[in-house]
Amino acid sequence: MHPIRLARAAAVALVVALAGPGAGPALAQAPLKMNISLAQNSSYGVAVDAFAREVDERTQGRYKIQNFYSAALGAERESVEGVQLGTLDLTLTSTGPLPNFVPEVAILDIPFLFRDYGHARAVLDGPIGQDLLTKFPAKNLVALAWAENGFRHMTNSKHPVNGPEDLKGLKMRTMENPIHIQAYRQFGILPTPMAFTEVFTALQQGTVDGQENPLSVITSAKLDQVQKYLTLTGHVYSPAVILMNKAKWDALSPADRQAFTAAAREAVKANRARIDDDERKAVADLRVKGMTVAENVDKAKFQAQLAPVYADFGKRFGQDNIDRIRNYR
Numbered sequence: 288m289h290p291i292r293l294a295r296a297a298a299v300a301l302v303v304a305l306a307g308p309g310a311g312p313a314l315a316q317a318p319l320k321m322n323i324s325l326a327q328n329s330s331y332g333v334a335v336d337a338f339a340r341e342v343d344e345r346t347q348g349r350y351k352i353q354n355f356y357s358a359a360l361g362a363e364r365e366s367v368e369g370v371q372l373g374t375l376d377l378t379l380t381s382t383g384p385l386p387n388f389v390p391e392v393a394i395l396d397i398p399f400l401f402r403d404y405g406h407a408r409a410v411l412d413g414p415i416g417q418d419l420l421t422k423f424p425a426k427n428l429v430a431l432a433w434a435e436n437g438f439r440h441m442t443n444s445k446h447p448v449n450g451p452e453d454l455k456g457l458k459m460r461t462m463e464n465p466i467h468i469q470a471y472r473q474f475g476i477l478p479t480p481m482a483f484t485e486v487f488t489a490l491q492q493g494t495v496d497g498q499e500n501p502l503s504v505i506t507s508a509k510l511d512q513v514q515k516y517l518t519l520t521g522h523v524y525s526p527a528v529i530l531m532n533k534a535k536w537d538a539l540s541p542a543d544r545q546a547f548t549a550a551a552r553e554a555v556k557a558n559r560a561r562i563d564d565d566e567r568k569a570v571a572d573l574r575v576k577g578m579t580v581a582e583n584v585d586k587a588k589f590q591a592q593l594a595p596v597y598a599d600f601g602k603r604f605g606q607d608n609i610d611r612i613r614n615y616r
């Protein structure tokens with residue numbers, strides 16, 4: 288950790304600590320900065336804009352949220368680091384880079400763990416998801432609520448993918464997520480982890496052949512402009528989470544903590560509603576924009592190919608923990 292950044296983080300923590308709980312209002316003058324990796328017109332953009340409105344309303348204007356879109360203040364891993372250090376106040380991020388910060392969360396990124404959106408949302412909003420939120424404060428992060436990125440699908444510019452055998456040898460951009468990288472290698476993919484901010488250019492220049500993301504992200508990031516083939520693998524459900532710097536959270540009064548938590552819940556409603564809407568429209572929209580879409584792929588074939596890594600994940604996370612999520616109703 289860079290000494291200057293450490294000193295700045297310590298200074299922020301000291302000011303807040305000296306000010307004490309309830310001193311938040313004194314610090315309320317400066318808007319709280321919130322950064323996301325996606326555009327304003329996206330499933331994350333509608334969420335953080337709803338969050339800002341709700342915080343303003345529920346704190347009678349004492350707290351203002353200033354939103355930054357399209358990774359203006361850095362990509363997702365940098366945002367999480369910034370919130371941890373106190374150089375950024377808030378972010379809404381996918382779980383992509385989170386295993387590096389809160390390893391327990393990595394279990395959620397296991398491929399084909401969730402049956403559908405209803406299952407995933409129930410797990411995250413239920414005791415399993417809420418328990419995972421309690422793992423963040425020890426890392427100087429406060430997780431206000433689980434949001435959503437969506438079920439991820441494969442795209443590429445080389446050839447149609449109709450089965451796992453068609454993935455062999457494709458150079459694919461992945462998130463900086465060890466679970467994804469291990470699983471995709473099992474498909475014979477050549478994984479290239481990189482920040483989302485670099486993906487469009489890397490696809491455009493052919494540095495990588497493909498990538499994988501939810502339909503909502505593929506449309507909001509206009510990846511149809513640099514990708515020809517889309518396969519609806521739904522191979523991973525990608526959660527997202529709203530994070531706040533712990534020192535800033537600790538400075539809030541109990542009433543304001545409730546206001547921020549309630550605002551986060553409203554943000555999640557907007558986020559999920561946008562994803563449901565995008566999911567309804569995306570395939571037709573992307574076809575009109577020239578993509579070739581393989582809709583009805585045999586997911587069991589993709590899942591079967593991952594048997595060796597499932598054994599490893601079972602050891603790593605405990606098969607009972609995985610089964611508890613898989614069988615949750």
Ligand code: EAX
Nearest residue numbers: 324381383436462483500
């Ligand atoms: O969270 O990095 C990714 O592919 C993510 O899906 C994107 O940043 C949205």
